[in-house]
Amino acid sequence: MNNQPKIYVVDDDADLLSAMVEIIEAAGMPVRGFSRGRAMLAELDPEWDGVILSDIRMPEMSGLELLAHSRTMAPGVPFLLITAHGDVRSAVQAIQSGAFDFIEKPAPPEYLLAVIRRALETRRLLLENRRLKERIARGTDLRARLLGRSVAMRNCRRELAAVAPLDIDVLLYGEPGTGKQLAARALHDFSGLNGDFVQVDAATLTEANFAAVMLGQGDDAPVTTPMPHGGTLYLERVNALIPPLQNRLLALMEARRSDARFRVIASAHGSIEQLRQTDAMSDDLYYRLSLAEVELPPLRERESDIYLLLAQFLREAAQRHDRRFPELTQQDLRPYRSYHWPGNLRELRNVAEKLVIGLKVTLQPAAPTAIGARLADDLSYDDAMRDFESSLLRAALQKTGGRKAEAATVLGVPRKRLYLRMKACGLLPAGQD
Numbered sequence: 001m002n003n004q005p006k007i008y009v010v011d012d013d014a015d016l017l018s019a020m021v022e023i024i025e026a027a028g029m030p031v032r033g034f035s036r037g038r039a040m041l042a043e044l045d046p047e048w049d050g051v052i053l054s055d056i057r058m059p060e061m062s063g064l065e066l067l068a069h070s071r072t073m074a075p076g077v078p079f080l081l082i083t084a085h086g087d088v089r090s091a092v093q094a095i096q097s098g099a100f101d102f103i104e105k106p107a108p109p110e111y112l113l114a115v116i117r118r119a120l121e122t123r124r125l126l127l128e129n130r131r132l133k134e135r136i137a138r139g140t141d142l143r144a145r146l147l148g149r150s151v152a153m154r155n156c157r158r159e160l161a162a163v164a165p166l167d168i169d170v171l172l173y174g175e176p177g178t179g180k181q182l183a184a185r186a187l188h189d190f191s192g193l194n195g196d197f198v199q200v201d202a203a204t205l206t207e208a209n210f211a212a213v214m215l216g217q218g219d220d221a222p223v224t225t226p227m228p229h230g231g232t233l234y235l236e237r238v239n240a241l242i243p244p245l246q247n248r249l250l251a252l253m254e255a256r257r258s259d260a261r262f263r264v265i266a267s268a269h270g271s272i273e274q275l276r277q278t279d280a281m282s283d284d285l286y287y288r289l290s291l292a293e294v295e296l297p298p299l300r301e302r303e304s305d306i307y308l309l310l311a312q313f314l315r316e317a318a319q320r321h322d323r324r325f326p327e328l329t330q331q332d333l334r335p336y337r338s339y340h341w342p343g344n345l346r347e348l349r350n351v352a353e354k355l356v357i358g359l360k361v362t363l364q365p366a367a368p369t370a371i372g373a374r375l376a377d378d379l380s381y382d383d384a385m386r387d388f389e390s391s392l393l394r395a396a397l398q399k400t401g402g403r404k405a406e407a408a409t410v411l412g413v414p415r416k417r418l419y420l421r422m423k424a425c426g427l428l429p430a431g432q433d
């Protein structure tokens, strides 16, 4: 439990005020006293999870006036009024004006504390209920931002919705154009953070400009400091960050103070295996970032989303260029479904744009495989088979982080056979057979 006050007590009578503060404090509840209503209003936050306890009779601003102001400024914060004994008229007026309850003076401490506890519990339930509703709304809202009904996209959205409100950094990975930036933006918007969303491309960072870009220090410093206090730093292509800068980024993340926190959302091209194998990212940075890692799936794995996305991109392009939605037949659309979409959603968006403007759309042929490419060089059957086997073995070893027993399982062959084939393909270091 933090020590932020949970009860504001307002009373112009200094003795009564300190007596009430003492009773509440002795019951273990953080409390703050005010001798003037105005001073309390200056501190009042509509999102506050506390309650107000105020005397009714005060010279500068009466308890009923204070109640009216706090109902406007923070309508959800329960307000308890202390009325004079037997003052039924004020008590009724207080309840009619929206007070949570009234307490007659002099109130026994146990009674006072019981009413305060009930008001606090009501406030807690109200806030919890609101947060739950927001979480549900977030789920549906994400659906409108990151389109797609495929299982891969639904899972991805579920993961994003789960991490959005948490105070943790996130690593987004996936092929170019899969929606990492869109996801980062959505994570920020649904995080509840009030600060800015600042985007920095890690590939443009150098030892010379790091301090200027990241900290706003030095002659080349941008006008606004990019460290978004209470916001999000979206660090694109984090795997392009050179090793000394990875250490500086880590130090910067470690040094975040609780009162000036910012969330880091990093993105990396490709799969986690590629990221780990190419040693593009130090272990320290990877483990610091990978508590929440979310993959944006490639478009070819979301085949069932292609028409839906294309229709949306066509609508947007038609609106942007003030053109008609193009008429497309099933036959026109068929190639799109089996295409491998190397540029993912960005490429699909471009195709939609061309269709609307009436430009020719050319789908790139799939990149020839290594063997396919070498066929042109008169590759013999045996050499081609060895090439193929060697790349298959290497792919299995890469997938399993070099663990041969696991690679054998992946390939569905006994471990001994894997060793023999690795040896035949020259994949075992000398002396290891």
Ligand SMILES: Nc1ncnc2c1ncn2[C@@H]1O[C@H](COP(=O)(O)OP(=O)(O)OP(=O)(O)O)[C@@H](O)[C@H]1O
Pocket (backbone or CB within 6 Å): 145, 146, 147, 148, 174, 175, 176, 177, 178, 179, 180, 181, 182, 183, 236, 269, 296, 345, 346, 349
């Ligand atoms: N699920 C989605 N629904 C609708 N539009 C999407 C979706 N995913 C991506 N897009 C759109 O596709 C385009 C590419 O997305 P984005 O820039 O977020 O990809 P990226 O993964 O960050 O790319 P890169 O890694 O190349 O920077 C953008 O126009 C984006 O609005």
